[in-house]
Structure formats: C-alpha cells, structure tokens
Amino acid sequence: MSALDRAYQRCQTPAQARHYARICEKNRNWPAAQLYHEVAEALEAAERLRAAIHPACPICGGRGMLDDIECWLCSPPARF
Structure with a gap:
C-alpha cells in the first residue's frame, strides 16, 4: 500500500486530512x-x-426529511 493510498484510506474529510498534515x-x-x-x-x-x-x-437540503416528514421531492415514492 502506497503512502497516497494510506492517506486516502485514513482521511474521509478535508478537515481530517488537514489535521494529519x-x-x-x-x-x-x-x-x-x-x-x-x-x-x-x-x-x-x-x-x-x-x-x-x-x-x-431545495426543500429539505438533501437530508430527505423535513422535521419528521419525508421530503416529497427527493425521497423515493412509496410502493404499495
């Protein structure tokens, strides 16, 4: 495993990479x-x-929920 592979494996976010730096x-x-x-x-x-x-x-910000209600725009439709 190269150093670059190890760095990408260890760092999931830019903040983690800066911390290690x-x-x-x-x-x-x-x-x-x-x-x-x-x-x-x-x-x-x-x-x-x-x-x-x-x-x-634009409705839920990509979270899929508005408080406790599923977002009607981005959540998958219910299949009955």
Missing part, C-alpha cells in the same frame, strides 16, 4: 504534511464536484 508538520515530516495538504485539496474538489452534479434538494 498539522501533526506531520509538528513532527517535521514535511513530505507527509505536503501529501496530506494535497489530499485535503483533492477531497474538497471532489465535494464541489459532487455538489455540482447532485445539487441539494
């Missing part, structure tokens, strides 16, 4: 810190692409 910087591991900064940028770009491809629902 700060840890690496404190330990003076500059190549790993740079790698984690680049992973954070890539994860942010992926989030922006996902948001552009699948925009959030």
Whole structure:
C-alpha cells in the first residue's frame, strides 16, 4: 500500500486530512504534511464536484426529511 493510498484510506474529510498534515508538520515530516495538504485539496474538489452534479434538494437540503416528514421531492415514492 502506497503512502497516497494510506492517506486516502485514513482521511474521509478535508478537515481530517488537514489535521494529519498539522501533526506531520509538528513532527517535521514535511513530505507527509505536503501529501496530506494535497489530499485535503483533492477531497474538497471532489465535494464541489459532487455538489455540482447532485445539487441539494431545495426543500429539505438533501437530508430527505423535513422535521419528521419525508421530503416529497427527493425521497423515493412509496410502493404499495
């Protein structure tokens, strides 16, 4: 497993990648810190692409629920 594979496996969000980058910087591991900064940028770009491809629902914001009621626009229809 390469260092890049390990970084992507470990970091699910850009905030996690930046956290690991700060840890690496404190330990003076500059190549790993740079790698984690680049992973954070890539994860942010992926989030922006996902948001552009699948925009959030204007009614519920993509959550699928309005309080305790299912969103009629984005939730799958009930099948009887």
